[in-house]
Amino acid sequence: MSQLFDRSSNALARTTMALAVVLAAGGLGLVLSLGQTSWVTRQNLLIKQPIQFSHDHHVGQIGISCGYCHTAYERSSSAGIPPTATCMNCHSQIWAQAPILEPVRASFRSGQPLEWVRVHDLPEFVYFDHSIHVAKGVGCETCHGRIDEMAGVTQAAPLTMAWCLDCHRDPVRNLRPRSEVTTMGWKPPENLAELQQELAREYNVQSKMSCSTCHR
Amino acid sequence: MRPERLFACALLALGIALAGCRQDMHDQPRLKPLRESEFFRDGSGARPIPAHTVARGNLRADTVFYTGKWADGQLADGLPPQVPFGRALLERGRDRYGVFCAPCHDSAGTARGMVVRRGFKQPTSFHDPRLREARLGHFVDVMTNGFGAMSSYASQIPPEDRWAIAAYVRALQLAEHAPVAELSAEDRERLAASGANP
Numbered sequence: 523m524s525q526l527f528d529r530s531s532n533a534l535a536r537t538t539m540a541l542a543v544v545l546a547a548g549g550l551g552l553v554l555s556l557g558q559t560s561w562v563t564r565q566n567l568l569i570k571q572p573i574q575f576s577h578d579h580h581v582g583q584i585g586i587s588c589g590y591c592h593t594a595y596e597r598s599s600s601a602g603i604p605p606t607a608t609c610m611n612c613h614s615q616i617w618a619q620a621p622i623l624e625p626v627r628a629s630f631r632s633g634q635p636l637e638w639v640r641v642h643d644l645p646e647f648v649y650f651d652h653s654i655h656v657a658k659g660v661g662c663e664t665c666h667g668r669i670d671e672m673a674g675v676t677q678a679a680p681l682t683m684a685w686c687l688d689c690h691r692d693p694v695r696n697l698r699p700r701s702e703v704t705t706m707g708w709k710p711p712e713n714l715a716e717l718q719q720e721l722a723r724e725y726n727v728q729s730k731m732s733c734s735t736c737h738r
Numbered sequence: 739m740r741p742e743r744l745f746a747c748a749l750l751a752l753g754i755a756l757a758g759c760r761q762d763m764h765d766q767p768r769l770k771p772l773r774e775s776e777f778f779r780d781g782s783g784a785r786p787i788p789a790h791t792v793a794r795g796n797l798r799a800d801t802v803f804y805t806g807k808w809a810d811g812q813l814a815d816g817l818p819p820q821v822p823f824g825r826a827l828l829e830r831g832r833d834r835y836g837v838f839c840a841p842c843h844d845s846a847g848t849a850r851g852m853v854v855r856r857g858f859k860q861p862t863s864f865h866d867p868r869l870r871e872a873r874l875g876h877f878v879d880v881m882t883n884g885f886g887a888m889s890s891y892a893s894q895i896p897p898e899d900r901w902a903i904a905a906y907v908r909a910l911q912l913a914e915h916a917p918v919a920e921l922s923a924e925d926r927e928r929l930a931a932s933g934a935n936p
Contacts, residue, residue, distance in 0.1 A: 539741050546748030553755040584852045587837040593894050600771035611889045612841075615858050635782070640772070645764035701833070 563680040569639050573625050574674065581706065582670040588662060588704040595662075595704075599651040603638055606630045641675045649738050658725050659697040660689075663706055670706040683736075690730050694722045804897050806878025806904075813875030821901045831906025834899045838891060839907075847910045859887045864907055865914050877904035 560566055580586050589595060594602035606629040617623055629636045644650055655665075662669065667678030679685055689696055697718045702708050711717060721727070769775060775783040787793070798804045803818045817823055836845065844851040847864030854860050862869060869876075881900045884890035895903070918926060 535741065539744060542741060542745050542748060546744075546751060549748070549752050550755055553752070584841065584856070586841050589834075589837040590841070590894070598771070603772060605893075607889070608894065611891075612853055612858060614889070615887065616853065616856055646766040646768045646770065647763055 558680070558682065560680075563682060564643075564677055565680050566676045566678070568674050568676055569641055571639055571674065572636055573622070576673045577669045577675060578671055578673045588669075595652050595656055597653055599649075599653065601652045606636055642677055642681065644681060648736050650736070656703050657700070658693070658727050659700050659703065659721050660693070661698050661703045661705065661708060663708060664696050664698075668706055686736065687731070690735075693727055693729060694718050697721045697725075697727065700725075802875075803901075805882050806875035806900075813873040813879060815873045815875065817874070817901060817905065821898060821905075823905070827902050827905055828909055830899065831902035831904075831909070834895065835903050835906050838895060839903065842888075847907065847914070861888065864911055870911050870915075874904050874908060877907055 556562055581588070588601075591604035591608055592601040593604075594600060606626055609623075609626050610630050613623055613626060625636065628634075656662075665679055666675075669675065695715075695718060698705075698708055698710070699717075699721065767775075767777070769783045771784070773783045774781050778785070800818070800820075801807060801809050802814050803820055806814055808814060821827065840851055841853045842851040842858060843849050843861060843864065844854075849861045849863045864870075878900050880888065881891045881895060881903065883892070891900075918929070921929065
């Protein structure tokens, strides 16, 4: 009986083996790097909301400050999402008949809150707190980007652990005066590095790297 | 190693890696602010306060501090004892005034803010003689209970900030009518440089 496989199939077998290794390594690499892509971190993803609320319009053009709606940013772990009553402070008269605002009026009449869809969503095993960051002089812009130019909010940062740690390792270079935390498009002064050193001393800013800072 | 074995190993490794993609730990029944909950019937993790409950520290027996009025309904004529007067109070007042009032009353108090320019009812200027005469408590009362077309800001502004804003509005009123002679030499120079007509 003649041999089933001739000599050339040795090469074939070797190539298959090599390919299998490359494929397995590639697959593993793919799975590991998937976590960093915006497909998983949901970075820059535009989410459909019950009403097309525009920060561009309200903050950028009309000039309303973040604190008017996100009232808890100085005091609480959560910055807070405004209740319908806050919208009605102005929309009781402005665009009071506009069909686009009917869901707001319906919610105000019935007392049933508007169901905004979360844009930023850290896992449940992570603890985050707005008040400490704001009190130590980290601006909204640093983490959320130019909100005042967004017609619909998207997540500007990846919100991965590496991202948090990147700042926590050396927070000083991300500081600004407390009075400027809600400013969008802040123009840093010439002597920025000096100013930041000074602020770090004044606010007593520390580098918080222990696991229990964020996992508690 | 034989190719099948190698392949099996690779598959196993891939399987273990993929098992890490489960989201159970990301979405636990733990409640954080503003998250939804499957536990409560209304689907909200935030619980409304049951009727007639008073949370600790929220009895608000001190009516002047919380409303600007004495128990007999008289408007307060000055700051309550919890709110010490000083530069810090006015600084805080200026900051909060810019956030909550300037959209309508504008940064000078002349009632020509952006929202008014877009069609909201125009309020009385803070430099109107009637409001210059008004007691400090009037401003706190308006913020707490609303006034005509203006809604209440009690849920958005805590009481100590309401007093800070009222104090700042009073400072705005005084500044508008301050005689040039009362300014410091430095401020007078700045005024002259700006070319303004006092």
